[in-house]
Structures are given as structure tokens and as C-alpha cells.
Amino acid sequence: xxxxxxxxxxxxxxxxxxxxxxxxxxxxxxxxxxxxxxxxxxxxxxxxxxxxxxxxxxxxxxxxxxxxxxxxxxxxxxxxxxxxxxxxxxxxxxxxxxxxxxxxxxxxxxxxxxxxxxxxxxxxxxxxxxxxxxxxxxxxxxxxxxxxxxxxxxxxxxxxxxxxxxxxxxxxxxxxxxxxxxxxxxxxxxxxxxxxxxxxxxxxxxxxxxxxxxxxxxxxxxxxxxxxxxxxxxxxxxxxxxxxxxxxxxxxxxxxxxxxxxxxxxxxxxxxxxxxxxxxxxxxxxxxxxxx
Numbered sequence: 386x387x388x389x390x391x392x393x394x395x396x397x398x399x400x401x402x403x404x405x406x407x408x409x410x411x412x413x414x415x416x417x418x419x420x421x422x423x424x425x426x427x428x429x430x431x432x433x434x435x436x437x438x439x440x441x442x443x444x445x446x447x448x449x450x451x452x453x454x455x456x457x458x459x460x461x462x463x464x465x466x467x468x469x470x471x472x473x474x475x476x477x478x479x480x481x482x483x484x485x486x487x488x489x490x491x492x493x494x495x496x497x498x499x500x501x502x503x504x505x506x507x508x509x510x511x512x513x514x515x516x517x518x519x520x521x522x523x524x525x526x527x528x529x530x531x532x533x534x535x536x537x538x539x540x541x542x543x544x545x546x547x548x549x550x551x552x553x554x555x556x557x558x559x560x561x562x563x564x565x566x567x568x569x570x571x572x573x574x575x576x577x578x579x580x581x582x583x584x585x586x587x588x589x590x591x592x593x594x595x596x597x598x599x600x601x602x603x604x605x606x607x608x609x610x611x612x613x614x615x616x617x618x619x620x621x622x623x624x625x626x627x628x629x630x631x632x633x634x635x636x637x638x639x640x641x642x643x644x645x646x647x648x649x650x651x652x653x654x655x656x657x658x659x660x661x662x663x664x665x666x667x668x669x670x671x672x673x674x675x676x677x
Contacts, residue, residue: 414523425523427478430662433616435474437657438539438560440572440629441584441650442467448643449499452512454594460500460507467644468498468586469570469631471539471560476521492518493537495562495570496530497641498587503667508592508613513641515562528664529593529612536563542654552625554578558654569639573630574652580626583653590615592667599674607672614664622656 411421413428446465453459460466475490477483483490496514500507515535516522525532539560543549550556556576562569582588590613597608629652635642 414527426520426527427480430479430660431476431524432478432481432658432660433474433476434620434658435472435476435656436539436541437583437653437655438471438558438572438574439583439587439653439655440469440574440631441586441652442469442629442631442646443648443650444644444646448645449512452499453501453510456503457510457592458502460502464500465647466500466586466650467646468584469572470496470498470587471537471562471572472496473539473541474521489520492516492521493539494521494532495535495537495560497644500586500589501592503592503611507589509587509589510592512644513639515564526595528614528661529591529595529610531594533564535569537561550576552576552623552654554627556625556654564636565638567636567638568634569636569641571632571634572652574654575627575629576625576654577627578625580624580653583624583626583655584650601674605673606670607674609670610666611668612664612666614661616659616661618658618660620658625654627652 410417410419412418412424414424414426416423418424443463443465444467446459449465449467450459471493473493475484475487477490494514494516496511498509499512501510511530514525514530514532515537516525516532517535517537522532522534540558541549542552542556550558554576558574560572592611592613595608595610595612596606599605599607629649631646631649633642633645
């Protein structure tokens with residue numbers, strides 16, 4: 386049986402009812418079907434090209450620490466540093482079929498990144514993240530990103546015409562994210578030069594939690610893991626830097642406003658390409674509901 390395949394059965398009604406195997410169900414993620422074509426996301430590797438707008442700032446370090454479950458610890462240096470990242474992506478699998486059916490390839494996301502320490506190493510961690518397509522949300526859940534659906538918008542640079550900024554000093558950009566009809570973040574960025582890197586908060590391997598409550602809904606988890614991953618085959622454009630502003634309105638169904646800026650670090654814009662495949666499980670709790 387291949388990875389991602391589970392047996393299917395056929396109930397044959399006759400003089401004696403019987404069940405016999407007829408096929409293998411296929412697919413990387415749900416729903417697994419006879420061909421696998423209905424799966425919400427294809428198997429990795431996945432390839433990404435897009436634009437990223439990053440706004441870095443400092444908040445109360447205690448607000449970051451309260452987002453880190455044990456045994457994670459805050460970063461040793463600048464523990465209150467946060468990155469709000471808006472991204473507009475085009476992604477595809479190794480077949481590249483999605484690029485000819487772009488509704489399956491294009492999406493936007495916003496993620497709030499903090500840093501943490503685990504077993505002596507520093508990691509980046511998406512404390513919050515929102516996307517606007519279901520396949521991106523499902524793929525993120527596989528990777529441990531706590532993705533939720535939202536409405537996301539960001540200014541696009543243009544090489545011609547007047548209906549957009551240029552990637553040059555003076556270029557002005559805006560970005561927003563809204564959930565349940567309420568805006569929860571709004572950013573402004575103006576290019577004034579270039580930089581070596583788009584900040585430092587989102588510059589480490591990612592460390593995420595993969596969790597699923599037990600079916601008994603008794604407060605235990607049937608899946609509880611710490612996983613890490615990072616991209617490969619990076620193809621990076623120049624980094625445009627400048628001043629940034631960030632507003633985080635209070636919202637009854639979100640907690641992003643708890644990470645209010647106390648000092649702005651700066652803004653960065655970069656066009657990027659990369660690929661991602663598998664990651665590594667660093668720790669896994671036993672499933673308390675597993676049967677011997």
C-alpha cells in the first residue's frame with residue numbers, strides 16, 4: 386500500500402451479504418478517494434512565488450511569552466520583537482497543473498511571527514495566521530500553522546501606469562486583514578532605500594505545534610507534536626526597506642490586539658520564490674486514546 390492510501394471496500398448484497406476489497410483510497414489529505422483528485426491539497430513538494438510585505442516592531446515581551454507553550458521559551462535577545470507579514474502567493478505542486486487553473490494557485494495570507502527557544506536553538510513561530518483559500522488553510526494545518534480564514538488585501542507594485550507604486554524610494558503600500566467583518570490589522574509602508582535582509586524575526590526555521598483534540602472531547606489531544614521546517618531552493622529579489630505604521634484594532638474573536646506595538650522597527654518588501662516539502666518531528670506526545 387502506498388503512502389496516503391487506505392483500503393476501500395464494496396458491500397455485495399446477495400444470498401449471503403459479504404464485504405470484499407475493491408480499491409485503494411488515494412490522496413495526501415482529505416477526502417481520500419479512488420483517484421485522489423478530490424483531495425484538498427496535493428502531495429508535496431510545493432513551490433511558491435510571491436510578494437511579501439513585512440512590518441517589524443516591539444511589543445511587551447510578556448505578551449509574546451504568553452503565546453509560547455511549555456517547553457518553549459522566549460528568545461534570548463529582543464524577546465518582544467514581532468513581525469507582521471502580508472504575502473500574496475502563487476503556489477503549485479510538482480505537476481504545475483495549478484498554474485493553468487489559477488484559482489487553485491493564488492491566495493493571500495497574513496501571519497504574526499514571534500521567536501522562541503527550544504533545546505538551545507532559536508526558531509521563528511507563527512503565533513497567528515490567516516489565509517483566504519481553503520487549500521492554503523489545509524496545507525498550513527498539515528505544517529502546524531494555525532491558519533484561519535480571513536479577507537486580506539495588499540497594494541501591488543506596478544511597472545507601468547499610475548495605479549500602483551514602483552519598487553523604488555517613495556513607493557507607498559497599504560495592507561489589511563479582516564475577520565468576521567472586522568478589521569484586525571492595518572499597515573502602511575513607504576520605501577526609502579534597500580536593506581540586506583527583510584528584518585530578523587522571520588529569519589529562522591519555523592517551529593510549530595500540530596494538535597488535534599481527542600474525539601472524546603475530554604480535554605486531551607490525540608495529536609500533539611512539535612515540528613520544524615524551512616524552505617529550499619530560495620530565489621530572492623532585492624529587499625526594499627522603509628518606515629512602517631501598524632494599527633491593531635480590538636476584536637472580540639481575535640487576540641492580535643494584545644500584541645500592540647510599543648516601538649516600530651521598520652518595514653520591508655521583497656519578491657520571493659521557494660519550495661517546501663517535508664519537515665521534522667522534534668517531539669510527539671503519545672496518543673492517550675490509541676488502542677493496543
